[in-house]
Amino acid sequence: MDSIGNVTVPPSPEPRPDDTVVPPDTVLPGAGVPDSFGRLWTPHRLAYIQGAGKPTGPGAHEGCPFCVAPTLTDEEGLIVARGELVYAVMNLYPYNSGHVLICPYRHLADYTDLTAAETAEFSDYTKRTIAALRAVSGPHGFNLGMNLGSVAGAGIAAHLHQHVVPRWGGDTNFMPVVGRTRVLPQLVADARKLLADAWPSQPS
Numbered sequence: 715m716d717s718i719g720n721v722t723v724p725p726s727p728e729p730r731p732d733d734t735v736v737p738p739d740t741v742l743p744g745a746g747v748p749d750s751f752g753r754l755w756t757p758h759r760l761a762y763i764q765g766a767g768k769p770t771g772p773g774a775h776e777g778c779p780f781c782v783a784p785t786l787t788d789e790e791g792l793i794v795a796r797g798e799l800v801y802a803v804m805n806l807y808p809y810n811s812g813h814v815l816i817c818p819y820r821h822l823a824d825y826t827d828l829t830a831a832e833t834a835e836f837s838d839y840t841k842r843t844i845a846a847l848r849a850v851s852g853p854h855g856f857n858l859g860m861n862l863g864s865v866a867g868a869g870i871a872a873h874l875h876q877h878v879v880p881r882w883g884g885d886t887n888f889m890p891v892v893g894r895t896r897v898l899p900q901l902v903a904d905a906r907k908l909l910a911d912a913w914p915s916q917p918s
């Protein structure tokens with residue numbers, strides 16, 4: 715037991731592999747005393763809190779998350795599918811459940827910088843993402859798009875990425891509009907697995 719002031723704090727159990735909601739009074743394996751608090755495990759966010767995933771500069775070797783993701787396993791990098799020239803990855807900051815990004819492997823900022831072959835596979839991967847999302851979660855519609863440049867809203871402006879956001883009727887409500895909070899019923903890692911399993915083997 716650790717102490718903070720006069721409050722005794724039970725040691726934290728081992729981190730879980732992904733977000734897991736543990737209800738109150740659940741007895742967890744390992745050390746610790748169950749109590750009346752629920753737990754939301756978000757260990758994959760720790761790396762982001764600690765600064766990973768935020769580029770230190772505009773270059774490919776300055777911590778660009780879209781250059782780093784393909785060097786990891788599919789599970790670690792949240793990669794749905796890998797093509798020859800582009801890949802599909804879950805957005806860690808989804809606008810909606812199943813929010814996928816299509817990225818070229820090459821670290822380039824502008825859509826016009828894509829070669830003809832990259833453009834073709836970029837488009838093909840966008841279609842396959844739509845097909846996989848339709849297979850697993852039946853969206854009513856999609857938002858597709860690219861933000862070129864920080865001024866246009868690109869979070870990682872230096873590495874081109876296409877957003878594929880599934881939409882359902884009524885998915886925008888007071889929570890994102892007023893509460894600035896997105897309600898995401900599906901865990902990102904679970905969504906990745908579902909989409910990877912449903913990934914079309916042939917271009918559509």
Ligand SMILES: [Zn+2]
Pocket residue numbers: 773774778779780781782820821822872873
């Ligand atoms: Zn990059």
